[in-house]
Amino acid sequence: MKRNRLTSSTTLGFLAAGVLSANFATATAVQAEELNLCWAAWDPANALVELSKDFEEQSGHTMSFEFVPWPNFADRMLNELNSGGKLCDLLIGDSQWIGGAAENGQYLKLNEFFEQESISMDDFLPATVVGYAQWPKNTPNYYALPAYADVVGWTYRKDWFSRPEIQAEFMEQHGRELDVPKTLEELKQIGEFFQGRDIDGKTVYGAAIYTERGSEGLTMGLTNALYNYGFQYEDPDKPYELEGFVNSQGSIDGLEFYKSLYDCCTPPGASDAYMSQNIDAYKSGQVAMQMNFAFIWPGVEADPVVGNGNSGYFSNPAGPTGQFAQLGGQGISVVANSENTDAALEYIKWFAQQEVQQKWWDVGGAPALRAVVEAPDFAQSQPFAQTFLDSMAIVKDFWAEPSYASLLIATQSRMHNYVVAGQGTAKEALDGLVKDWDEIFEDEGKK
Amino acid sequence: MSNSTIDRAAQATPPAMAQRVKGFSDRTIAWIFVAPTILILLAINIFPLIWTIYLSFTNFRVNRPNNEVEWVGLKNYQRILGDSDVWMTMQATAHFLIWTIVLQVLIGFVLAYLINKKFRGNDLWTTIIVFPMMLSPAVVGNFWTFLYQPQIGLFNYVVSFFTGVDPASFSMIGEVDLAPWAIVIVDTWMWTPFVMLICLAGLRSIPDSIYEAAECDRATKWRQFWTITIPMILPFLMLAVLFRGIENFKMFDLVVQLTGGGPGNTTTLTSIDLKREAFEKWRTGYSSAYAVILFVTVFGLASIYVKALNRVKQR
Incomplete structure (x- = not known):
């Protein structure tokens, strides 16, 4: 009798959990979110606004942007992270912030997500993976997707x-x-x-x-x-x-x-x-x-x-x-405090695609995806493309400690x-x- | 009978009004009125102050919420007071403070004295002179960086015009010897009108009858200036010095825009240094101790000064 009661209550529990998770899954898949992406105010940011229109069209989410001029970028964004603000769902933060943001739990760790979505860090330029995504350096712990390669x-x-x-x-x-x-x-x-x-x-x-x-x-x-x-x-x-x-x-x-x-x-x-x-x-x-x-x-x-x-x-x-x-450049991270993490992860998944990365280059961005930058015609695609590749091969970065x-x-x-x-x-x-x-x-x- | 503010407020409440609110004593009603202000004061002034003092004895870092907060006693204070870089910023602040005050008071007083004379276009000139203080410090900082630009800057051109020195041969904000003066010049340009307005108010408050009596006594203009104008305007001048002193002790925006604290640390004032410690290095405990030291310094100096000011007023 006791056992029966236990079984039925367990069944009910599973049912309830099933209904709830089904609802959640439906909600995350269908519900359109408003995503806010934070970055520095510079030319590539304008290019990203253009690029992101494709994401809006495909996903149904709407994007808004918070761009801060470079001299105030670190002040403004680190303040935001440290105060637990919810301004940014996605943050293209400077490479040196990765240590602090990772250790203080301000960026989501992306390993599981990358695995689930078959995003491999081997597909990106090694220097950008170490510089923009890993903490501790040279360990397979990822807190960002290389977003903008710079040097x-x-x-x-x-x-x-x-x-x-x-x-x-x-x-x-x-x-x-x-x-x-x-x-x-x-x-x-x-x-x-x-x-x-x-x-x-x-x-x-x-x-x-x-x-x-x-x-x-x-x-x-x-x-x-x-x-x-x-x-x-x-x-x-x-x-x-x-x-x-x-x-x-x-x-x-x-x-x-x-x-x-x-x-x-x-x-x-x-x-x-x-x-x-x-x-x-x-x-x-x-x-x-x-x-x-x-x-x-x-x-x-x-x-x-x-x-x-x-x-x-x-x-x-x-x-x-x-x-x-x-090394310059940044990776794109999901802010741990965001209330739209699913949609933010969806953006990263979209951004990591080869055709999007190719378009990123075409509109004035600087991708780090090897399939794009190591393509045979890449070096001739712009007068500076070869120099960009040569420079990216010799980079070193400042401390990325917390x-x-x-x-x-x-x-x-x-x-x-x-x-x-x-x-x-x-x-x-x-x-x-x-x-x-x-x-x-x-x-x-x-x- | 108690003579506290609350009691005095209660006594001042008209009886008819007090009688209308049944069930409350005059004292309670007075408290009801005063309490919100006291609560706001406690919340936004007293509590942060006490909290800052507490933090100054810890190693707390606001960007490390997971770290254990340790009590470090006077270590933060010892480190600050023993740090030669901090003393250099104090020195830079003192240079800035003293020279801006001296120049602003001198020029401001002279301008007020001239503007106080009755002449055509007096109002127009007053408006023109007051214009710089209406601008935002960030804007002023930005456009003075252009004025100081060695190749295209108006300032270098003017200096070159009068001295024959090549305008591209010196950089006001790029050279160690010139940068401290560059920030003094800009602050003086911007805030002298403020001192002028205070002096003007002082000059206009002196009754004409005093000068008329002095004229009757055949006192010279020079004697009138030293024995009437200066003593009567002194409290106003002292007030201007107090305002400008407090303002310039915490000067930040203008200098950051102009020099960023450089070259080297030449124009790194204490407020810039404190901001870097608190919001760039995120050493919250250390910067709290720094803030407490600055607060005590300003508060102490201002208190002594206000006492002197009161004594001058009583004279």
Whole structure:
């Protein structure tokens, strides 16, 4: 009797659960949600709005967007995550946020979802998987789908470089042809060559490089020199051991090189320049070369003055110990606090499809799906496509630790003090950085 | 009989009104009126203050909700007061504070003195002079970065015009020696009109009869200025210094827009440093201690100053 009662109540329970889950499944499949996607306010975001119209059409969900200008992007979005806000269902967050967001449960872990939907991380460029999706790094724990592949590279005035009189003068001065620099030293020589030069009655300068103080600008530029001179974030065999790696002789040389590039070859007043200032300096014809993330290249090509074949692109040149470039770009994550996680996951599933990724490239995005970027015709699809591929193959990224912001602020402070303010020596700046970073890792209990 | 505010409010309530609300004493009615204000004050002023003081003794981080919060005693305070970078920001703040106040009071007073004279177009000039303080600090910061631009900036052009120096040869916001002055100049441009308005109110409050009596006594203009104008306007000047002092101690937006705290840390004021600690590094406990130190400093200095101001007023 007792058993019978138990059986019937269990049956009822199963029935109820069945009805409920059926309702839930129907609701999630049919009910249209309003999804809010948060990202930085820049050209690729506009391209994503266009791209997402297909998703709206196919899924019945509606999309809204919250785009924040780069200088405030981290402040605004990290505030949102830390305060448990529900503004964003999907967040295309900076690569360095992944550690903190994963450890603090702010992003959904996507392993199960990827498995269920047969989305394989092997299908994406390895550097983007490590940089945008994994935490801890190099472990199969995924919190994002690589969404926008980006890297620091260089743009140059091909039209100026090809002028016979300029070619001749450069040849006379340096005994070689004026062409894309293969090393950082060559890049500096070209910068010096153009600095203060009169071109078409206008004084022009060598190069626009990153020097911005307030957020991450200087660090994103400086690392392109540091990496190539031998800087390492830590002892490869002993995590968080910094002494002798961050402040190695190579790092000192790299830092001195970047300062010399700032001193010799930048336009006057370029003491706080980041992406938009460099774009302006380049497009207005002030500089012969600019350092910038690859996202700007479609805009350069489309520009009536510097576009249409007047610009060329090259990867960050090699230094004495190697050739690397600073990774940019972001992965797309589902915010754990979202009330629309099913629809958000649906978006990620849609976004991961090859045809969508191909269209992403066509509308001005930068996919990380290998089937798209490794397709035979990809390199010829845009004048900068080959440089993009070459650059993506040599990337390194800044710390993605949960304490990345503290590590970044210390870097900005120490490096700006040396490079722009000219205070102290490169060794003092790097020793100071080791001290700051050590303190942060000790606070974190990592040392 | 108690002399508390509540009692005084109760006594001031008209009897007829008090009698209409049956069942409540005058004192209860007074409490009913005062309570919402007290509750709001407690909620938005006192509680956050006490909470901040509590957090300042912990290692709490708002972005690590899962971490255990530990009591660290005075460690945060010791770290802040022993940190040379913090003292550098204090130094930068002091430089900014002192020079902006000195310049604004001097220029503001001179402008008020001139505007106080009766001449044609007086109102128009007052409006034009007051215009900068009507703008948003973010806007002001942004357009001054253009004015300071070495190649196209108006400021460099003007300096070049008068001195013959190449405008592209110096960068007001990019050089260590010039950047602290760059932010002083912009803040002075923006807020001198405010000081001018306070001084103008002071000048207009001096009765003409006092000057007339001085004229009768054959006092010179110079003597009238030192013995009538200055003493009578002094409380207003001191008030202007207090307002500008408090405002500039927490200066943030204008400087962030102009220099981002650079070059290096040259223009990193305490408020910028505090914001980085609290909302970029998310060291909530540490930044709470930092905020408490700043609060005590401002509160202490302001209290001493207000006492001095009252003494001047009584004179």
